[in-house]
Amino acid sequence: MEMLGSGASAMADAPDGSVRPDDYRAFLEAKVPVAERSGLDCSIDDVNPILLAHQRAVVAWAVQGGRRALFEAFGLGKTMQQLEICRIIAEAACEPGLIVAPLGVRREFLRDAAMLGIALHFVQSDDEISAVLEGGPREDTAASLFLTNYESVREGKIQPGRFTVVSLDEASVLRSYGSKTYQTFLPLFESVPYRFVATATPSPNRFKELIHYAGYLGIMDTGQALTRFFQRNSEKANDLTLYPHKEDEFWLWLNSWAVFLQRPSDLGFSDEGYDLPPIEVRYHEVKTDIADAGADKHGQVRLMRDNAIGVTQAAREKRATLSARIEKAVEIVRSSGDDHFILWHDLEDERRAIEASLPEAESVYGAQLLDTREGIISRFAEGMTRLLAAKPVMLGSGTNLQRHCHRAIFCGIGFKFNDLIQAIHRLQRFQQPHPVIIDIIYAETETEILRDLQEKWARHNELTARMSELIRRYGLDHAAAANEMLDRSIGVTRTVESGRSIAVREIGRRKIAVFADAVAEGSSLAAAGRLIGVNQQRSSAIFAQIRRDLGWQAQ
Template sequence: MARLHRRHLVQIGGGRVIDLYYNFLSRKAVCAPRSGFDPGDDVSPVLFPHQRDIVRWCLRGGRRAIFAAFGLGKSLMQLEIMRLILAHEGGGRCLIVCPLGVRQEFKRDAELLGMCPQFVRRTEEVVGDGLYLTNYESVRDGRLDVSLFEAVSLDEASVLRSFGSKTYQTFLQLFDDVPYRFVATATPSPNRYKELIHYAGYLGVMDTGQALTRFFQRDSTKAGNLTLYPHKEREFWLWLATWAVFVQRPSDLGYSDEGYELPPIEVVWHEVPMPDDAAPAEDRDGQLSFIRDSAVSLSAAAAIKRATMGARIEKAAEIVAASPDDHFVLWHDLEDERREIGRQIPEAVEVYGSQDLDERECRIVGFSDGEFRVLATKPVLSGSGCNFQRHCHREVFCGVGFKFNDFIQAIHRVQRFQQSEPVRIDIIYAEGEGHVVDALREKWRAHDELTERMAAIIREYGLAEADAACAMRRSVGCERREESGDGWRVVNNDTVEETASMESDSVDLIVTSIPFSNHYEYTPSYNDFGHTSGNGEFFEQMDFLTPELLRVLRPGRIYACHVKDRILFGGVTGAGLPTVDPFHAQVIAHCMAHGFDYVGMVTVVTDVVRENNQTYRLGWTEQCKDGTKMGVGCPEYVLLFHKPQTDRTRGYADVPVAKGKDEYSLGRWQTDAHAFWRSSGDRLLEAADFADMDMSGRCRLFRDFTLSHVYDHEWHVSLADAMADSGQLPTTFMALAPASWSPDVWTDVSRMMTLNTEQSRKRRQNHVCPLQFDIVDRLIERYSNPGEVVFDPFGGLMTVPLRAVSMGRRGMGTELNPGYFDDGVAYLRAHDEKAYAPTLFDVGAA
């Protein structure tokens, strides 16, 4: 009924509908929810002023993150948060989850607040109300039921990543029923976007999948490669500021930094040469190389590690022996390195993964308290949460790797506030690992830069998340611009507002590719249809546009809507495997609900190999493990909707798309109806026939052959296998794609024939969902007459208006993104100039 009512409003007065539309847009703003309470002046005076402010802010939100620099007192703040929750609730249970070796720090700070937390590892040990401590392993392994607690805080939650990505995601979902949730960790690397988003999901601020689609652009060539949209970067950091406080020093919140100055740090790099007797590197083809470079392959990197292990540990032993009065942490990554450390540095006390948990913790605490001089451990085991600054200011990395977060966390075990000595970090790497060192240095630089950017936002807005949310608000509306030329008119504006201003029955054909729900965002504007929380909100916005499309289309004419189903990843949905959102079916239901007749669907087959490179859901290896988890490739669809003609007793449009048989031959009709091309082969093909052909020739020959012979699936597979055996089957696209006889399945659409080809050549921004020329041309030819108006409400690079003009029609389009609009106008103007530019023969005739 709501949809019918809204459609009626369109008919009686567009102004009121536009008001409703802009009310809808204003509700799109994202803001972290509040679910806590204000403790007022009950915060303990034991805390420093900046700590008291952060505690109040966290409790008002109820679900917040403290990303504070090393040594700013995160453990004390978490304890005070739990103390105040217990007081506010009149009892109950609270839990702090921390890494091994950290509980002693909490117990020391708890004494300052008059608290005595109990450490537990199993559910049966939880008896009575109060504050409990546990480690991550107990929760991860299911020994402790977190639903028993009213509040949970994760201390140094970045340690979860050492458990693996799957554990990281499922672990955070265990707390969905806990009312109060907090994260307190040293400032995470801001370029660890997924880590930040997982925290938002744990806190209940925003669904992980929603956050990914809202702020990040996908790499269409590689799955999982996410980068922030340039126009959303500041919005992303402002959004973080509404639920997470990034603090590097007390002055970020307006307080004195006295006692909170980081000690100076000296980083010394040591290159260890390859031993003279090292064997030359050998690649997979048996070629030998005397130049060692770990960038060549994983096996080459491992070989360099093995060949230099003794020399690297010898260098570490030399550094330790040169300073007999200093305490050292020796960081290593391999078990063989640990054993070599034990051989060359016998006084080193080892901490390793297979050790008894109590023994591991005892050794970490013992080193923290200065009971022995040298600790040998891995960053993934002891690099988070441990405070070694009281007795140690020296660290030696016995090797280098690409895991920057582990590296920076390990450094800050000693370089932290309340460190009284200058810090020295010795980093030992092997000859041939220079690129690893360069990558590490670059990540360090980016880490410092982005961390400072977040701190600047805190200094600007403080802990007033409402101010940050206000600053985060996107633009609403668009400064309308109109451009026109010979046979075309396009507008830079919100398509709902622009279409609402058009005359009824003024368009002869609508051809468009609508946004695929919230799969992409195109502009930093709330008007953007891609800026939605999911299908529900997307179709709510479409409820304002689709009735307008019905109104402006002539009776009996076609609305051709290009769509594609969406891949839903198992890590986001919880299904465990990729599933498919039948988006095209929802579009059909939506348009029919608004009065369109549904008259058919054209299927455009896409390249399954390219799709797998984008999604990793159709992998050959995974199919061999279990065929049940693999679906099929996702084609594109052109949905054909029909506006009811005035006279429903006859099937013809009010103005038919008529063609004379003298100009539209029987043969052309058959070609259009069947999209059927025959080849001239007279025998079955063999793999040898392909051997001397280039790849484009093979693809074309195979396509023509499948159209001229009865299709044999087993022969198709054997041919592909033969090409694979000879190393000629590509992995980046499907070389042997079967062709189709069906008029509703188009397999001959050129994936390269889009305006994105020109965009790439000119180094301009690519449109993320380009519409192919072939699709547009066929639809225009089939469903419009020469001289008629073809309209695209999501114009993008103005492919539809451009092809319409090229085919003797009049083109119209609207586009919200000003960059796309400008490029589209440039293409249209270039077409005008080409049409009227004098040729060489014109000059000669003059």
């Protein structure tokens, strides 16, 4: 097999009438997906010096980009970075800014805003926003920053279009709202000029989530991204597989608009104070009466209970094994001395069982007043109470609970990996002084659910490491990554193979097969009149049409 030059270089000697190589290259480069810069000029000096070096670098990069994603590990300071990004842009535009976050992190945002000297207003309606903006001279209120919760936007109480800059904090919580809400929520921000998203766990296991973020930021239409990068499973919805030949291009494209940061040294800064504590995960299997299998929907009696595989079966097992799992949780707490614990649960019946078995535990749940809930969280975070019971979906995102607690018990398991990993990192995060111990309780009929979670965890670690390697290689200079993407995405190596059985292209008595860029190779063939089975007049007409379609003029 002969390895000849690229198709583009072969075009340089093509006869008159062929596609010009420079124009063809420019046409291909324009099709390579690279996130454009649409932000404001910003230097490190424009960022509040209270922020650490890596935080200031990310803030400047994000403001310059205008629409960017901050996918940073737990404890790297996404809260302060978002506040600074929104402050800089709001002040430059003299227009208000909005941060949307889970209710559980309101306390952290208000605390960090006060540290930065930013007046941050928590609101849950347009009327409250108007009251602030109209409550003083425009020069004092126009660039105000507001904080709200996701529910207020989802329920239409706040219209995002009135803001010049919006940041979605812990946007991964949107998954809990269901796919329909997820798809209808993000387009609400299309009229906002500057948009940002921040989360520690953009799931590399869920490609569609990353695509939705790109759509929210205006980087690429969701449908276009799915078609460009992914092969779909016609038998299973949302089952996406990266095309093998598009894998490198996808991750480099992602790197052009998102920063995946695991530690400051990924950007060349010191890791001092950022040593992640070790974690020990302990699994506890509780036995269940597998003979108590009941009957199927047709009334046929089952011999024994099957492993829970689907969502319906998992819900059934969770209720059937509730007592055994809570008993195991109580046993762990009572055998652990004075250790403080978070008891993660999913069901209200589990919460009530925890409260009955451990009267000293304080619980947070949806029916509580916000101030009551925050008081309970604050007391636990400050070490004033020992036991806290909560649902990951409510308290698992954004809240910092590592100062006085290094142990957590999952009183049950489910299919939602994001809930698991977010809840774990309320404790295993930078500035945690102790090794973290996680106890996971599951029934013997839930082994398949456990295996599914462990596989997702392994893939999460693998793909996060891949993105970290990219940020270490390119830093925040995404132009370098874009250049590599151009090289990877454009052209193929021209390969020629000859043999008697091959009848693709004939040169004299020699018959060869050519693997190359079809337009580049075909252009040279058209000019030479060598298209197989097509006379010179016909081949010239074909490529003349190509040139007209692409807007090129023959030389």
